[in-house]
Amino acid sequence: MAVTKDDVIRALKAVPAPDGAGSLADSSQLSGIAIAGERVSFFITTTPERATTLEGVRAAAEAAVKSLPGVKQVLVALSAERAGGPAPQQAHGHSHAPAQQQKAGASLDVRHIIAVASGKGGVGKSTTAANLALALSGKGLKVGLLDADVYGPSAPLLFGVNRKPDLKDKIIQPIETYGIKVMSIGFLIDTDTAMVWRGPMVMSAITQMLRDVNWGKLDVLVVDMPPGTGDAQLTMAQQTRLSGAVIVSTPQDIALADARRGVGMFRKVDVPILGVIENMSYFCCPNCGTRTDLFGHGGAELEAERLGVRFLGEIPLHSRIRELSDAGTPVVAVEPDGEHAKAYSAIADMVWTGLDAGSGLRAAPRIVIE
Numbered sequence: 001m002a003v004t005k006d007d008v009i010r011a012l013k014a015v016p017a018p019d020g021a022g023s024l025a026d027s028s029q030l031s032g033i034a035i036a037g038e039r040v041s042f043f044i045t046t047t048p049e050r051a052t053t054l055e056g057v058r059a060a061a062e063a064a065v066k067s068l069p070g071v072k073q074v075l076v077a078l079s080a081e082r083a084g085g086p087a088p089q090q091a092h093g094h095s096h097a098p099a100q101q102q103k104a105g106a107s108l109d110v111r112h113i114i115a116v117a118s119g120k121g122g123v124g125k126s127t128t129a130a131n132l133a134l135a136l137s138g139k140g141l142k143v144g145l146l147d148a149d150v151y152g153p154s155a156p157l158l159f160g161v162n163r164k165p166d167l168k169d170k171i172i173q174p175i176e177t178y179g180i181k182v183m184s185i186g187f188l189i190d191t192d193t194a195m196v197w198r199g200p201m202v203m204s205a206i207t208q209m210l211r212d213v214n215w216g217k218l219d220v221l222v223v224d225m226p227p228g229t230g231d232a233q234l235t236m237a238q239q240t241r242l243s244g245a246v247i248v249s250t251p252q253d254i255a256l257a258d259a260r261r262g263v264g265m266f267r268k269v270d271v272p273i274l275g276v277i278e279n280m281s282y283f284c285c286p287n288c289g290t291r292t293d294l295f296g297h298g299g300a301e302l303e304a305e306r307l308g309v310r311f312l313g314e315i316p317l318h319s320r321i322r323e324l325s326d327a328g329t330p331v332v333a334v335e336p337d338g339e340h341a342k343a344y345s346a347i348a349d350m351v352w353t354g355l356d357a358g359s360g361l362r363a364a365p366r367i368v369i370e
């Protein structure tokens with residue numbers, strides 16, 4: 001017999017509310033119950049401070065609902081809002097998450113999926129992923145960009161998108177901008193709403209964005225990975241059928257040590273490393289054009305050599321790159337003939353030839369995820 005929302009609520013009466021007063025079923029912290037066949041998902045809303053201590057409640061809620069007849073899979077997300085932040089928004093009346101309730105139906109038909117990753121946050125991974133995607137598109141390729149950095153989605157800012165994607169036959173249509181298709185969890189969730197994602201949630205949100213979004217036929221899907229080299233990244237690298245990974249690093253030792261871990265992670269799951277990009281490689285004065293090597297430029301190239309992977313190129317630290325990113329107009333899109341676009345374009349060439357060499361461009365089977 002099909003499970004109903006009332007059944008779920010009844011089951012959650014046995015789970016104490018996170019604040020200890022009454023049951024979770026009666027608590028305002030319970031929200032977004034969604035049922036799709038044998039899959040049930042819902043949120044427990046909390047504060048960022050408490051989120052980490054609520055794993056017990058989350059697990060108990062999951063177990064209680066899982067014990068219901070007719071339920072095969074339960075997804076409970078701890079969602080943390082910043083104080084005063086708005087409630088998670090809905091995409092055209094459809095709850096945005098936990099992933100499973102979206103009716104799957106689109107398929108992903110892509111020749112290559114490449115991950116853009118960094119060992120640590122803040123090295124410019126998202127900026128690089130976006131401009132790399134645009135540079136690949138500039139070569140006449142059909143390109144998608146999946147912002148899989150669910151912890152801190154950047155695509156809404158980078159592409160100046162503040163509208164929800166359309167739904168056609170319950171399938172999310174990626175945002176088409178500057179000739180590429182872009183999807184980000186940030187298009188669905190208010191960016192002021194901080195979310196706390198558990199590992200499995202990250203995976204299911206990403207899987208949904210891969211599978212249930214109408215990407216159409218693509219030559220390459222660039223995936224802006226969540227920063228770090230933890231379990232979520234490992235699982236994702238393992239499950240996404242990546243053709244290869246690009247590691248972004250800054251020249252500082254500490255970033256390079258993290259980049260090394262990134263390379264190690266992909267190697268562990270047999271994903272070919274397409275190479276390393278040195279971002280914020282040197283400082284370029286916007287007034288006089290003088291170049292200063294702030295962090296001992298060239299570290300990434302040496303590191304790439306040491307690791308036996310290709311060095312894909314360097315991008316300077318330049319205020320123009322940041323200004324245009326912050327304005328939602330990535331440099332490659334709006335200054336395609338400028339020097340920065342040329343640098344990204346040269347990197348895109350290296351990446352594409354790397355894919356070509358690795359799998360044989362013509363012979364590469366298209367990856368179809370249904």
Ligand SMILES: Nc1ncnc2c1ncn2[C@@H]1O[C@H](COP(=O)(O)OP(=O)(O)OP(=O)(O)O)[C@@H](O)[C@H]1O
Pocket residue numbers: 118120121122123124125126127128149152154227279280315316317318319321322323325326
């Ligand atoms: N080459 C560059 N020159 C100038 N500014 C840059 C450059 N690359 C990135 N930035 C700026 O650095 C900041 C961080 O970049 P970005 O968000 O791409 O990093 P990230 O590694 O994806 O960070 P996070 O992991 O926190 O999402 C942004 O303000 C961006 O505009």
